[in-house]
Amino acid sequence: MRTFVFCSFKGGTAKTSTALHIGACLAQYHAKRVLLIDFDSQANLSTGIGIGPDNLDTMVPVLRGEKKAIEVIQPTCIRGLDIIPANTYLDGIESSAPLVSDLYAHERLRKAIIGLPYDICLIDTPPSLGWLTQAAFYAAHSSVICALPEPYSILAMNRLKEYHAAIQEHHPLSCSGVVISFWDERGATNVAFLEAIHAAFPELLFCSKIRRDIAVNRAILQGKPVIVTEEKSRASTDYRELAKEFIKRVDA
8 A cells, every 4th residue: 555645834735635636536537445544633634525523433543552543444425435534632642642652653653554455545634744744754655745826835845845854864755746726827926836846846746737616615515525526627627637647656
């Protein structure tokens, strides 16, 4: 199983939607067995796939050693796409027993998912570089960086580059690419933005870009991916193209 961590250093980069829809497309159109892991206490990934934030079958009891990961996996509306949901109890879990006294607590997620029967695992992280994100990085083989065509996103990307380098000193982590969401071909700062991406992560920008589409918001409210609710929408087309490009990089 290949494991990918979806990350950004700021909120609003469509990181969760990107993880959800790449996973959905891989299962729906490429016959892959995909596991989503919601590793953000906001539980937006769980909500986006129709699972409420009050669900108790999450990674929390797994990290505490009370359950196995296989016991908290739940199916979704797409065949071949499963999820381990999140809830608010993830927040600050590293400060509670038994993790607080475990010097290697950041390795618990990685060890928990070893041997799960999936082709691909996609981990959604909080928009920060705290303990949850660190643990997700150590559990992953590669990262997918999510960005917006705006100045603050560029600054966050430079911070992520430094964080990547720090993780790589202790863990063999690669970067699969940078995904741009809310793309507008007419954007005045597009050239500067793309140059900044190439400077931070050379040759890693995905050609497929996700355009803004209200269809995604409608899909979230229904708790389903947009490829299910509005398969012919602009967002569905963009995510399908991104998934094709993603799977080519993985296979390569």
